[in-house]
Amino acid sequence: MKSVTLLLALGLGAAVLTGSSCGGNPPPQNTTPAIDTAAENARIRDSIAAAEAERARQAQAEAERIAAQRRSDSLAALTRAGEEVRTTLAAMIHFDLDKSNIRGDDMGALDQKVAILQANPDLRIRIGGHCDERGSDEYNLALGNRRAQSAKQYLVSHGIDASRIETQSWGEERPLVDGHDENAWSQNRRDEFEPISGGDNLRRP
Amino acid sequence: MAVAVLSIVPSFHLSAQDTSAIDRGVRIGIIYRPGVRPGLVMLPRTGVGLDSVRAIIARDLDYSDRFEVITLPGGDSIRLATSSSTPTRGTGTRRSGTGTAATGGAQAGTLNYPLYQALGADFALDITAAGDTTVATLHDVAAAGIRRAVRVKLPRPGDPDFRQAVHRLADQTLLAALGTAGIAATRILFVKDGKVYQIDQDGAEQKLVSSSDRQAMSPAWASDGRRFAYMEFQAGKGWLYLQEMGSGKRTAVSTTGSALDFTPAFSPDGQTLAFSRATEEGTDLYTINVKSNCCLRRLTVGRFSDNLSPTFSPDGQRIAFVSTRPGLPQIYVMAADGTDQQLFAPFDYGVTGSSNAPEWSPDGQSVAFHRDVAGTLQVFVLDVRTRTVRQLTSVGRNEDPTWAPDSRHLAFVSDRSGYRQLWIIDLDTGRIRPLLQQSGARLPAWSPRLSEAPSTTP
Incomplete structure (x- = not known):
């Protein structure tokens, strides 16, 4: 049984090879000269043609199956790439206490967002500025706005059209991390990035 | 004995810390008037x-x-x-x-x-x-x-x-x-868990007044005590609403919804609403006529600095506000039309911390605000005539002061009991009492005198 399957598989493999090499061409010509009667010849030709047709049909089915497999494989790869791009796009940047200037260690993250925005011309994003709980509640709305604007200005100064970027400020109203220590505060002083439109099937830069 | 020593040492340390952080010319604490109360x-x-x-x-x-x-x-x-x-x-x-x-x-x-x-x-x-x-x-x-x-x-x-x-x-x-008007018939609005609540000044009758599920901030009374303004987050913008105390009916301010509008403040005649608007250019002050819903007017052009948190003088002629033009936020003042902008509460460059949340007293003589002192916030009062400031609090973090109509009591947020809640201080005696016994209350706004209950007023 095992050997039969193996043979079948081999046969299929051969069929694939023939199928892919011949494409949809007519069967190869019989090179042996005709000896028997015309009826015999016709019978042989018919059986050969039938076998060839069957082989071609199987080859085509297999080719289709493989093509479908390739398509789904590449779709998965595309989705994986899209998710990577999305993650890179959403990577937050952080700020020093009561500051809104872009830190040196965040410029790389912003440069990646520039590249993503350039590779995906339909993509529009929203930047949300956030603060820690130490400042004044209302002042933090202005500070969060400054932080969102800082990131936007960086992207715009690197060639991204300003109309593709919306900004908003949440002040200290939406902390990422609960807690009342520097660890929590430093994580909460941040800009968040999210796609508004054109965020499906993001292309890798 | 050990307990006594322990309790003395930190308090000594605390007062020493406060003194070192005080600006020049600032008097700390309350001036008590002993034994004159009937x-x-x-x-x-x-x-x-x-x-x-x-x-x-x-x-x-x-x-x-x-x-x-x-x-x-x-x-x-x-x-x-x-x-x-x-x-x-x-x-x-x-x-x-x-x-x-x-x-x-x-x-x-x-x-x-x-x-x-x-x-x-x-x-x-x-x-x-x-x-x-x-x-x-x-x-x-x-x-x-x-x-x-x-x-x-x-x-x-x-x-x-x-x-x-x-x-x-x-x-x-x-x-x-x-022969003096009291403050018994007053209420305080505040924000808790993103909702606006009211409570009587004696801590009774706490009631939800928000009629929306969206996150709200910065309630501010109209001087007739019948409505208030507040800010609400909506689709990434800050919307300003006016709400009637009695019916709960609310209306959006006509020009709001396009940007992040916040910290509304009524003019004393109730016709004008001053507020902060954050845009790409930063945050600046605007006014709008809420009686005829028109005439948006820009009062400040900050460019590289922010201007926010307006509060009218009781005669309606001036607006105190916060500006970051000196680098850190400090208290400034201008005419109500935006002219004659100048520093209001003195500070030392490089020494004084951020100052925020000003509120002009109903008698016009003082502006209460909070200032960063050694990494935490304390309530200060500016004397408008002499332009000197004094620090009122030193225990814990104390912020967002709001005046009672008698101009001698302030409600503010303090974590002195371990969690943030509302407290009331009497500036004449220095007496401090908790208004609430629950955590999370903030951004208080003390009402004017409420002559009649809003619910019985059409």
Whole structure:
């Protein structure tokens, strides 16, 4: 049984090879000269043609199956790439206490967002500025706005059209991390990035 | 012994820390005026169904911080001594003795004035009922006579207006005694878990007033006490709304919704709303006429600095606000049309911390705000005339002060008890009391005097 399957598989493999090499061409010509009667010849030709047709049909089915497999494989790869791009796009940047200037260690993250925005011309994003709980509640709305604007200005100064970027400020109203220590505060002083439109099937830069 | 040492050391350390962080020319703490408050005794009564009225009024008068409210040691024995020593009405049983004391209280010359004078009382307040009328009789102890008797028809206990009506009676009593308007009939709006709540100044009747599920901030009263403005997050923008206290009906300010609008403040005439608007250019101050819903006007052009948190002077002529033009936020002032912008609360460059959340006092003489001192926030008061500031608080983090209509009490947020809640300080005596016993309350706004309950006003 095992050997039969193996043979079948081999046969299929051969069929694939023939199928892919011949494409949809007519069967190869019989090179042996005709000896028997015309009826015999016709019978042989018919059986050969039938076998060839069957082989071609199987080859085509297999080719289709493989093509479908390739398509789904590449779709998965595309989705994986899209998710990577999305993650890179959403990577937050952080700020020093009561500051809104872009830190040196965040410029790389912003440069990646520039590249993503350039590779995906339909993509529009929203930047949300956030603060820690130490400042004044209302002042933090202005500070969060400054932080969102800082990131936007960086992207715009690197060639991204300003109309593709919306900004908003949440002040200290939406902390990422609960807690009342520097660890929590430093994580909460941040800009968040999210796609508004054109965020499906993001292309890798 | 070890405990005592432990408790002394941190407090010493704390005061040392405060002093080092103070600006030049700043006086710390409260200036106390010792022993000038008149004594007031609430006359005890039983069995007349006025216990809650009497308790509310006694607490209101205490919270006014204008009296030494004298608690009678063992009210009953004092009362019996009073009635038995009242020469004209000494007859009958104990219960009828009480009754005659009640009647006698409303008549001049029948109260045991020498007793109350000996207890240190300048005033004695007697709350009685006559049919459906409640009578508050204020005795002038030194003059041995009745100063004034106020008669009101109170709603039944449990009626939504009951407590406010009693508070108004307390204010009338205070007015009769001292010629000064009280703050008993006032409320405080605040934000908790993104919703706006109201609470009476004595900590009773907390009630949700937000009529929306969206996150709200910065409630601000109109000077008539019938509506308030606030900010609400909506689709990434900050919207300004006006809401009527009575009906709860709310309307969006006409020009709002395009940007992040926040910190609304009514002009004293109620026609203009000043607010902060954050855009790509930063945050700047604007006004809009809310009576005719028109005429958006920009007051500041910050460019590289932010301008926010406006508060009108009570004459409507000036606006104090926060500006980051010196680098850190500090308190500035300008004319109400945006001209003549200048520094208001003095500070030392590189020394003084951020200053925020200014609120102009109803008497126009002071601006309360909070300032970063050694990494935490403290409440300060600016004297408008001399332009000097003094620090009011030093324990814990204290922020977002709001004036009572008497311009001597401030409500503010403090974590001195371990979690953030609302507290009230009297600037004259330095007395501090908690308004709430629950955490999370912030951004308080003290109402003007509420002459009538909004719910009964169409």
